Amino acid sequence: MTELEETDLTQAWTDWIEHAEDAFIAFNITEDAKRLALIRFYGGKKLKEIMKTLHPAIPTDKKEPTYKTMRIALDEYFSEKTNKVFERHKFRMLAQEVGESTHNYVTRLRTQGAKCNFDNYNLDQAIIDQLTEKCTSHKMRRAYLKETDITVQKALQIAYTYESTEAQACQMEQGEEGTNVNKVSSKSTKESDDGHTYVFRVTSDDTAEEKVMIEDVPVRMLIDSGKRQSN
Template identity: 40%
Template sequence: MAQLQTFEPFDCEGDPHSVGSRWIKWKRGADAEPLDNEGKEVDVYQVAIQKLDEYFAPKQSFVYERHLFRLLKQEEGEKFDKFLIKLRNQSSKCQFPDDNNLIDQITEKCRSVELRKKILMLGDTVTIEKIIVEANTLEMVERQLHEYQRPAQNLGVNKIDIKVNKFDKLNAECTRCGSKRHKADNTNCPAKEKGIFKNNVEHEHRNARRKIFLKCQQNLNLIRRNSKLALKLTTYFI
């Protein structure tokens, strides 16, 4: 006789609400253990299992488990694989005969309209495997589309910056004297030799500009007077 592997005894004193599902799980492990029943007319193990089924099964409310199953839905931002795991775990407590209830719940409670459309298009040929393929494909395409949109968003920001820069250029003024007719690096700026910059204290800036303006006016008037005098002298000698 082969040596039997030992496993933990079933805990029938635990949570009464989960005793049914725990019993089914424990029984599944017990079924995997080899038993030596050769030469016996009655399978003692099967008789014991049958009696225990009759005892524990009524304590598990399949109606309630199916109610919990119907409440499951895919949450916002939840991956399809995680949603499917939730459904599978709960469906194992409902003893559904096939995957039809699983398929119906996915169709009704998934967040993707495109996935729901794909399932309806498959019709009676739909299977869990096909739904998994479609769901993973849609999620991958969604990620790729998101990546495509990112450069477009960055381009929009750059366009705004360009417009602002153009506006600044049109309204640029000399940082030395404040004139809009030239920039600070212009060699003809009257404030260049003064070492004055626009970012000085505001009142100093205004005073400097006024002094420069007055100086320029004086120089201009002097030039005009000299020009008139030169013109008179030229006319006189001619």
């Protein structure tokens, strides 16, 4: 484990302690004394000083706080370092990016929302508001607005259906465009109902004039036989 970074302490603490507790599980470290010693050791000088400051304020009948009480105290300490008003402003500014899936957008919203001091209910409501206002699809916005009591889970279901359908339709349309590139449509060059194309051979005895249909309009045309006329 690396030392706790001093920039953006709230997020740094959250990421760092989650990593530390994964290590506790992986190496089967269950004793409070060992856990506390490890976070003091690996957390660096700054974290050790913070833990010393918090120690007297932790209510306990023991000489040393339990790991759980120290963890709660540290969580509260670092959460106070966050400007909730500014974090909520950042949350409201998050918009869905072009080509971004709704699932990924909701993940970004939930990550930022964790810094805003929302409770679970209010965070879900805030996510719904952002989805409706800041999504990239007008069709999905209308679909969200049709729901009288929409939840985040319901919104994700709507988005998944829409995004899957759009992706499938695009693939089909691209396939049709590729087929049409090599398709040539032709009309009969002679007025006829049989849809065939005719080739005419003109001899010296024929009149080099023929009636052909151009866009359903009869037109008389002189046909060049390729034979030079003598003077």
